[in-house]
Amino acid sequence: MTQYFFLDESGDPGRGSTSHFTLAMVQLARREPLAELGLAREALNLSPQFEFKYHKTTKNQNEVFFRSIQPLGFRVRAVVVDKSRLLSDWLPLRGQDFIVEWTTKLILRASELDIADDVLIMDGAVPSLLRALRVRLSE
Numbered sequence: 218m219t220q221y222f223f224l225d226e227s228g229d230p231g232r233g234s235t236s237h238f239t240l241a242m243v244q245l246a247r248r249e250p251l252a253e254l255g256l257a258r259e260a261l262n263l264s265p266q267f268e269f270k271y272h273k274t275t276k277n278q279n280e281v282f283f284r285s286i287q288p289l290g291f292r293v294r295a296v297v298v299d300k301s302r303l304l305s306d307w308l309p310l311r312g313q314d315f316i317v318e319w320t321t322k323l324i325l326r327a328s329e330l331d332i333a334d335d336v337l338i339m340d341g342a343v344p345s346l347l348r349a350l351r352v353r354l355s356e
Contacts, residue, residue, distance in 0.1 A: 218334070221248045222294075222324075225340040230315035232300060240319055241295040248336070257285035294323055317349045324354065 223245065228238040245251075258267050261281055269282045296319060320339075324332065339347065 218246070220335045221245050222335055222337045223340070224320065224323075224337060226316065230313075231311045236300060238298045238300060238315070238319070239295065240316075240323055241293060242323060242337075244292040244294070244335075246290070248338070251286075251289065253285045253289060254282075257281050294326060296323055313346050313349060316346060317353050320350055321353050 221244070222242045224240065224242045226238065226240050228235040230238050254269070255265065257269075258265060261278055263278075269278065271279060274282070298319060324337070339350075342350075
């Protein structure tokens, strides 16, 4: 059965502007919007397009969000990179190459059989990033 992985990042993949870079993939069995999040938005009188961002939402909004997703069956794979502690072979990588390498590592933590029919959806990814990731994963 096809599973859907929704990937998003936080932080800058280059050096200087942020000390950490984070990637997180949420695995769900379906691609359509989650009714539970729609109900949470309604309960909070938020727009149907409102995106829950932990540090930009209120404590109450976060509580409603986390309560609403508790009954859902999902898995998460995530990595937090402390860029100041990277080994020398990672230092030349910047921007898109950095994202591609860490995304590939995150995806390949699962066996090939587990990800054979899965679909990856990247929030805001430009075509060049998707192409580079496809090539890297094929390698």
